Amino acid sequence: MPNNIMGCDTAAIQLNPVIASSFNAHYYEPIPSSRYLFRSDEFWRGLDRWKDIDAELFLNHLWQEKNAITSVAALGDLIKNRISTAFLRDIEEGHQLAPMSIRLTPYVLSLIDWDNPFLDPLRRQFLPLASEKLVDHPMLKLDPMGEQNDSPAPGLTHRYPDRVLFLATNVCPVYCRYCTRSYAVGLDTDVVTKQKINAPGERWEPAFRYIEANSSVEDVVISGGDAYRLKARQITEIGERLLDIPHVRRMRFATKGLAVLPMKVQSDHDWTDAISRLSDRARKMGKSIAIHTHFNHPNEITAITAKALGILYERGVEVRNQAVILRGxxxxxxxxxxxxxxxxxxxxxxxYCFQGDMIQGVETLRTSICDSIELEKATRGLIAGHNTPHFIVDLPGGGGKRDIHSYDYYDKQLGVAVYRAPAVKKDKLFLYCDPLHALSPESQALWINPESRVQLLDDVLKSAK
Ligand code: SF4
Structure with missing residues (x-):
């Protein structure tokens, strides 16, 4: 047991002796295929601090959480001999301008190619660089969905007739730069003081009572933050309470955890058992429970992921993915x-494949509507239809999710699309703006100037009508 390794706080972790053997235990495993040989090397040993960490320890979720990196200083300490001083300064300065705080698991940190971090798809999702920051479109917001406008109880958003969003926590196993709840999730940053929107612990009761009293609510999304940060007893409490409500038919636990901390499914037996029990009970009641996860890039998938997903599959827990289209x-x-x-x-x-939300501070990651449509065209047909994601734009201002092609009007020159959502907000028009970097200098100038912007918006709305 390597509990004396410099820099790794292992002493306080009670290792479950079952964990190491469970890594090799019998459960569903995909038939090996040369097309799907997920990396199974001890890739974390490539970072000096973790070069002596064995698989047993690395595969323990408590060790992962204890060794998560939560500051630029800690990150610098971890990787300073792998990157230049200039690159670390770039991260420091990028972080000072970012709406999201830093939190990364050793799993994700070890998968980043530190020999080429600028282009690495995982680094781009989690670590900002000042040098890649692009000017924000003037229509961006920190809460582009306007979730707080439709909140009947703390931590609850009720916008569509049959479903609610229940924000049970405001913390996640990692923090993504492009989070749609940049205004609330994670710690305060230099540029954003986070609003308290979740309903922790005893404050869940008003949300439960609201759902009980509204028989139109059939579908509950439990999110935050991230359901991975809910304890097993909390998963059970929420799930059982909602299953006991006769009109609630479907539940979705939202978590990026499977992409960034997959070993939790193997090592946190209580959490996995809690989800499995709920899934079994729901099925016996003719209801359903699913995990909605959030993989964005194939580099997030390893043999550890395959084993975690195999466990869930064998136990009958349905998992669906919601990716976000991210530039680079x-x-x-x-x-x-x-x-x-x-x-x-x-x-x-x-x-789902979501068009990037119109969030402040991460323009380098957004694509234009027309580029995302081209991406959809290029990928549709390569895989069976039931495994082809819907390309979706979640309309700013609370119009809900629309097929990305379904705009009523799109001016590619000005980079603005107009959508309707008659079943959600009758007669209202919703705008999605492409990032400025996708537009010509002339179009950018029209958006940046406040007077021409007002005129431009007026003209676009008239044309759409
Ligand atoms: S895991 Fe989800 S809620 Fe958490 S920071 Fe990422 S996108 Fe936001």
């Missing part, structure tokens, strides 16, 4: 197709 991460035909075929192989349904 997965906006290529190769990356998107590989992601979807790997997920399908592992029995995860590639359900």
């Amino acid at each position: 991460v997965n906006n290529s035909k190769q990356a998107m197709h590989r992601l979807n075929e790997c997920l399908a192989y592992l029995n995860v349904r590639p359900y």
Whole structure:
């Protein structure tokens, strides 16, 4: 047991002796295929601090959480001999401008190619660089969905007749730069003081009572933050309470955890058992429980992921993926197709591909509507239809999810699309703006000037009508 390794706080972790053997235990495993040989090397040993960490320790979720990196200083300490001083300064300065705080698991940190971090698709998702920051479109917001406008109880958003969003926590196993709840999730940053929107612990009761009293609610999304950070007893409490409500038919636990901390499924037996028990009970009641996860790039998938997803599949827990289209991460035909075929192989349904939300501070990651449509065209047909994700834009201002092609009007020159959502907000028009970097200098100037912007918006809305 390597509990004396410099820099790794292992002493306080009670290792479960079952963990090491469970890594090799018998459960569903995909039939080996040369197309799906997920990396199974001890890749974490490539970082000096973890070069003596064995698989037993690395595969323990408590060790992963204890050794998560939560500051630029700690990151620098970990990788300073792998990157230049200038690159570390670039991260420091990028972090000072970022709406999201830093939190990364050793799993993700070890998968980043530190010999080429600038282009690495995982680094781009989690670590900002000042040098890649691009000017924000003036229509961006920190809460582009306007979730707080439709909140009947703390931590609850009720926008669509049959479903609610229940924000049970405001913390995640990692923090993504492009989080749609940049205004609330994670710790305060230099540029954003986070709003308290979740309903922790005793504050769940008003949300439960609201759902009980509204018989139109059939579907509950439990999110945050991230359901991975809920303890097993909390998963059970929420799930059982909701299953006991006769009109609640479907539940979805939202978590990026499977992509960034997959070993938790193997080592946190209580958490996995809690989800499995709920799934079994739901099925016996004619209801359903699923995990909605969030893989964005095939590099996030390893043999550890395959084993975690195998356990869930064998236990009958349905897993669906919701990716976000991110520039320089997965906006290529190769990356998107590989992601979807790997997920399908592992029995995860590639359900949604979201257009990047109009969030402040991460323009370098957004694509234009027309580029995302081209991406959809390039990938559709490469894989069976039921495993082809819907390419979706979640409309700013609360119009809900629309097929990305379904705009009523799109001015590619000005980079603005107009959508309607008659079943959600009758007669209202919703705008999605392409990032400025996708536009000509002339179009950019029209958006940046406040007077021409007002005129431009007026003209666009008239044309759409
Ligand atoms: S895991 Fe989800 S909720 Fe958490 S930071 Fe990432 S996108 Fe936001």
